[in-house]
Amino acid sequence: xxxxxxxxxxxxxxxxxxxxxxxxxxxxxxxxxxxxxxxxxxxxxxxxxxxxxxxxxxxxxxxxxxxxxxxxxxxxxxxxxxxxxxxxxxxxxxxxxxxxxxxxxxxxxxxxxxxxxxxxxxxxxxxxxxxxxxxxxxxxxxxxxxxxxxxxxxxxxxxxxxxxxxxxxxxxxxxxxxxxxxxx
Amino acid sequence: xxxxxxxxxxxxxxxxxxxxxxxxxxxxxxxxxxxxxxxxxxxxxxxxxxxxxxxxxxxxxxxxxxxxxxxxxxxxxxxxxxxxxxxxxxxxxxxxxxxxxxxxxxxxxxxxxxxxxxxxxxxxxx
Numbered sequence: 003x004x005x006x007x008x009x010x011x012x013x014x015x016x017x018x019x020x021x022x023x024x025x026x027x028x029x030x031x032x033x034x035x036x037x038x039x040x041x042x043x044x045x046x047x048x049x050x051x052x053x054x055x056x057x058x059x060x061x062x063x064x065x066x067x068x069x070x071x072x073x074x075x076x077x078x079x080x081x082x083x084x085x086x087x088x089x090x091x092x093x094x095x096x097x098x099x100x101x102x103x104x105x106x107x108x109x110x111x112x113x114x115x116x117x118x119x120x121x122x123x124x125x126x127x128x129x130x131x132x133x134x135x136x137x138x139x140x141x142x143x144x145x146x147x148x149x150x151x152x153x154x155x156x157x158x159x160x161x162x163x164x165x166x167x168x169x170x171x172x173x174x175x176x177x178x179x180x181x182x183x184x185x186x
Numbered sequence: 187x188x189x190x191x192x193x194x195x196x197x198x199x200x201x202x203x204x205x206x207x208x209x210x211x212x213x214x215x216x217x218x219x220x221x222x223x224x225x226x227x228x229x230x231x232x233x234x235x236x237x238x239x240x241x242x243x244x245x246x247x248x249x250x251x252x253x254x255x256x257x258x259x260x261x262x263x264x265x266x267x268x269x270x271x272x273x274x275x276x277x278x279x280x281x282x283x284x285x286x287x288x289x290x291x292x293x294x295x296x297x298x299x300x301x302x303x304x305x306x307x308x309x310x311x312x
Binding site (some may be wrong): 006008010067128131133134135137138139148149152153155156158159160165176177 | 192193194196197266267269270271272274279280282283286287288291302306307309
């Protein structure tokens with residue numbers, strides 16, 4: 003079961019995503035957390051350490067993959083259950099490079115990797131952020147970022163059997179919601 | 187009238203073209219600089235941009251939208267949902283956000299069908 007989940011911030015996406023991934027792992031499969039955040043300061047380091055401690059009780063093995071997402075196919079057993087959190091961070095990492103340059107083909111590059119990942123991993127939960135409904139006229143760069151993320155979201159949503167939107171910890175099922183209802 | 191709304195880049199226009207078997211020649215694209223009533227094409231796309239044009243031209247938004255509804259027949263209105271973010275600092279964008287909400291409520295009331303798009307997936311809300 004492949005799941006795409008998005009929604010606004012602090013709506014419970016990660017929590018539900020963890021439940022779904024854990025459920026998919028069953029009793030024998032490895033459970034992977036694909037960490038995409040690239041820490042830039044000590045605040046990020048602390049946040050990551052905290053999240054990591056939270057997940058430890060769930061049985062996740064953390065794989066750091068802030069770029070080149072297709073590399074998880076080599077690092078992990080694809081029979082496992084994966085939680086990829088998030089497309090938003092992956093895009094930032096690929097689009098805004100360390101040297102301060104903007105990579106214009108970031109979305110295309112991630113699309114290629116993401117297609118392979120979704121094709122070869124039958125149990126994956128992919129998290130993204132819904133950043134498309136505000137009344138701001140953004141600068142061209144931010145607008146390009148939103149457009150690119152929407153393209154990745156739609157690619158993932160189109161290929162996943164289950165598409166969910168988190169709304170203040172509740173779930174709106176756009177596709178395949180029965181799976182979510184069946185969770186313990 | 188049919189209203190299709192959703193966040194930006196969610197596949198609203200693509201959905202409308204496919205579902206109703208229409209082409210680009212059936213689409214009127216609203217502009218932020220054109221306050222005239224959208225031309226009578228099957229699809230009026232970017233309704234929110236027309237609302238911004240009305241505000242910039244200092245026109246009364248709701249009476250313009252009302253006139254549009256009265257003179258438009260079997261039209262499909264496509265509008266970006268701009269209602270969910272942080273309140274903008276810019277007063278004009280603040281007004282845009284609110285007037286778009288009121289305009290959408292009017293159009294929604296007059297529509298036989300209202301559809302929201304999320305990642306290319308439609309949900310019928312009316």
